[in-house]
Amino acid sequence: MSERTESLRAIDDGDAFEAVADKTMSRRERYRRLFDRWVLAPGRIIRGDVRARIGASILLLYALVGLFGPRLYTEPEVNQGPRSITPLSEGLTHPLGTDNLGRDILAQIIHATPSMLQMIVAGGLFVTVLGVTVGTTAGFSGGRTDRVLSLLTDIVMTIPGLPLIVILAALLEPQDPVVTGLVLTINVWAGLAREIRSQVLSISRHSYVEASQAMGLSTPTIIVKDILPNIMPYVLITFVNAARQVIFASIGLYFLGVLPYDSVVNWGVMIDQAVSGGAMHVMSLAHWLIAPLAAITLLSFGLILFSQGTDRMFNPRVRARHSSTTDTADEPADETTTTTGGGIR
């Protein structure tokens, strides 16, 4: 009996949707596959792409500095060294020199890293999660849900961003880096939601999505399995942009003195103090300004490279060509590799 005949019989018997795979994966295989999909394959992509490699190295460096730096490197304290000494002028005692209060500049950069990273991750996640949730729900659900969410999105988009942030910063006076991250991206999610909605509208008309709907799969399942993988590259880029926006907005607002700061140092505060201390005009003070600028630029650079490089991690059309160690019988294999099936097939 042919396969087709069997299928037809199953439909006739009314148990077409109760069919199960003839070969179930063991738990070990499932974990291995998950590990392959989420760890090995991305790792291989990163290894194979110079931009991703550099970006990942930079981000890893910041993460390590944020995690361990404050424990390993001395805390910045006033008069811990002579005032305004240039980098390496006292050997490695103050490798990046000191500021006008005699505080070690490297110590300030390092001790500011954890709160900057918290702020960035909080802002990036806030924008991404809210934007993707609202955008996909509106785009896929349609009808009244779409109209309400789109109206909400449009309202948020029409509020001018910077004045809103300045007012919120003045009202809330956020000192917790996570709260600051959220405040700085308070209306960025709306733009992402709008764009994602339009992408989802187009994706949701694809035949495979309609097939999933016909199969009776739940909306969240369809969104997660069929739609999200298609928009992931865009989402990742948006996350990176949001993260960069948090960096620049926080630096700008700290620089302008809109955001309050406490004794904990911050790159924006460092820039503010350096500029008001004359680092823009006096060569011997330039290191005071360049150090935080370099920290910001490098982090931003790392984020951009990483997001560019990892485009292939999520992009289904590119992803299909990545190597895998798992052997999946339901996927075509070429001479040397088999696909991991991370995207839409």
Add this chain to the structure above:
Amino acid sequence: MRSEGMFHRDVEASRRPFLQLVGATGAAALAGCFGTDSSPSNEEITGDEPMTDRTFTAPTSVLPEDMQWNSANDSNYPDRPGYVVFDRLVYFQATTGEFVAGALADWEVTEDAATLTVQDDLTWHNGTDATADDLVRKLHISLYDSHPIGNFTAVENVTAVDETTVEVGLETTVSEPVFLNSIKSMLLDTPAAQYDDILSELEDDPESTALSDFAAAEPIGTGPFQYERTGEQELVTTKFEDSHWADRVNFAEYRFRFIDGNEQAWQAIRGGSVDALHNIFTSPDIMGSFPNSVLEIQQPANWGLSIAFDHDHKHFGRRAVRKAIAHAVDREIVAENSAGGGDAKAPVGTPTGIVGNFDDSADDWLDNPGGFEEYAGRNTDRAAELLESAGFSMEDGTWVDEDGETLTFECKVPAAWNEWVDALITFNQHLQDFGIETNLITRDDSVYFGQDLYGDTGFDAAGFWWSDGWTYPYHSLNWNLNSADAQTVYNYPTSVDVPPKGDPDGDPETVELAPELEALVGMDADSDAARRKIQELAWIFNYDLPQLPVQEKIDQCFVSVENFKVAENPDPATSVQYPTTYLPRVGKLVAKAED
């Protein structure tokens, strides 16, 4: 992949020459900024410098097109140009403590009246003579405008005796320095042509807003330079030949260029687009970037940063805590950090509430300065002793009170006041080293002054000032112990219990502060009684610490001597605010002869 790499290399290759070009250009630009120069030096002023067509240019922070010239209207009044166009009644030489002639030629303060004599050759810029009537008009308007001289006199007591003499009847006895201090910032700036109608309105209705609403488009003053025109970025004033000061002014124009912000001001004097900066805090690092032709002139500002404690606070209301903080903080290092390592901030020596720390003249008011607590700073043993005596104990490196509550506080400071921020960072560091948990909070200026200091938000501790800029000790002691600010900003009580002067272990006595200061205001400044009273009040300040005075500001003025000659410190005339506006009057800022 390969083609992508090739593409990047090509871009890199084409970018390199561009970067080299940018680098070379930048280096050339930097050489211009930071290089050495062979600038001309200052020359001795002989007094017979010939008249020149030179223009002296200085900054103004008000956009010339928006300027209005009514000093009683805060909006867009150009403060510094006002000092050039208008004359002050008297000028104060801070280093000698003397008052010298301005629009007034002479003055005398007796028990029941002050007699003020206007310069007899004073002329308004519109050509009319400035007389005693003009001074009466100014004093009447000031009294309607709630000027502090209202504490001693009233409108009906101010009358012109003759063409140049005004008599101010005094309702309370007031010493000469107190009277002169109260009028030293007053300008003769209310000519009949502009202010007669306003005064009439005020006489009819003292609540009228005619004065504060008035915006004079052009000034009529008696100063050495008169208004000529305003451009988009520049105000031009020209020498007023009929001025009382004209003989000693030898340059034709005094211009004010709109410059907003310290960085722009530094850049302007560095680049030579202005000849002077009136008053701007500048660290030694930045001064090092100025051309050699730029001279620094210092003047004592007679005020400076203090830490105000909320006296209603559970911890700061306790004298032992305030004293412990004073012992723990090294004011010398705080002042040095605040001045960027320079000498523009003088640390307060023995905190007595008397100004004069830049030259230790504050101690001249004390018979026995050693009898006052010095609070030398970094004296953690004494600080710990004080806290322990008040029931505090050290737990895990942090001080806690008898209820187990940590001795912790937020210290607020206006974010844009960088010198204060630097000072407070250091202050906090010293306290943290001692085991007091402090947290620096920078605040937007308007929030800081509107809500924290003078609003409902309040503060635990905050940067404030411990003198209102007047030198006679009555003023600073009154400011700290008895002023409305003391009672509303930091909730200082109206009476305190203190031991007798010089005997810290003696039995405390309750002192009502207002009567003590009222007694001082009427005493002859040179009398023994006044000196004794000042010391008693200084003792109260020193023992109770209403605030912790940290430093005294020294104003920095910069003048380029490329085209001008200027008197240098310690010439007493340089200590008059501001050298850029006063020195031309007395022939101590003159143009060099033109080539």
